[in-house]
Amino acid sequence: MQNDKVLLLIAQRRAMGLNMTEFADLPNVEQDKRVIADYESRRRKPADSYDMSVFMVASHYNLLLEQLNRDIARFNLSNPRPAAEDRLLLPFFEYLSDFTFATSNTSVTYWRIWQAAVGHLVLAGKITRLNDEAPIPASFINTLFWLKGGYEHDLVIDEIEGGAGSQTLDKDDIFTRLVKDLEMTVRTTNCLLAAGVKTIGELVSLDPIEVIGINQLGKGSLKEIESRLSDLGLSLSMTEGDIKHFRSQ
Incomplete structure (x- = not known):
């Protein structure tokens, strides 16, 4: 039985919380909503450029998940037995206006990816408290870096050692x-x-x-x-x- 490539593309787009219109509005997506609908209904074969676009957006989503997990691990390490009021509280940003006001990021794509990533971590049990009036903790350096357009792994804060910047790679390890x-x-x-x-x-x-x-x-x-x-x-x-x-x- 062969791999259904179209189904993979649909699964990735939906998992990131983006509908076809929102995905078509992304700067690096060449296809409009009607063409994407043709792809997903299998009326035409997806272009390689579309496959790459889905991959790149998925990369941003995966990077945000990685950065959130990294920052949450550091937060939990610094607060091993927090009182109820000191437990991690993050915004979900139900509305784009709240997201833009809090982060100065006007991208609908970033907003949708944020919601998808936070929702994923809620389902995984890593986030148990949400409030849209809560700020993103200042200690969430990696997450804030992503929100400001830090696409690459230029900033790495290790959640176990808590050191900043790139780590030296020695010959022993x-x-x-x-x-x-x-x-x-x-x-x-x-x-x-x-x-x-x-x-x-x-x-x-x-x-x-x-x-x-x-x-x-x-x-x-x-x-x-x-x-x-x-x-x-x-x-x-x-x-x-x-x-x-x-x-x-």
Whole structure:
């Protein structure tokens, strides 16, 4: 039985809380509502550009989820046994006007993605209190960075160590570190994660052909990966002997 690609596109759009009109209004979406309706009703095959648009919006959604989870973990770490009034309270922003007033972000897309992400975390039990009069905590640095247009992993606050900025990758643990620590673009990082490539060790074991074979990764992403690995003295296609030599240097 073959994968239903159209069904995947529909599932992603609906999960992000965007209707066809709202999705068609996104700056990087070339298709209008009628064309998207044709895609989803299977009257015509979705263009590659539309597939990429859905992927990019999903990347923003996944990034917001990641940033919220990171900030919530840090909040809980700092408040291990909070009193009832000190428990985490976040806004849902039922209305766009509230979202715009609180965040200075006028994007309907951002508003819908915010609602979808917060709703996801409510269902997961990570958020149990909502109030649209509550501010986003000032300690939610990663989340606020996303709201200001921080699409990339330029700012990383580790929820366990609480340190700011990028973390130094030393030779003792570099191969067990996550690929997101390489601070590549969201698209490249998310494609690798979706393919099950989570650590730097798993990444360097791949050869260039295997990398290009990953869904949505092309020559541009391959160059980015090779360049970032080269900065660290690493490369693709590393063998166990190569890794042992690297550690001994």
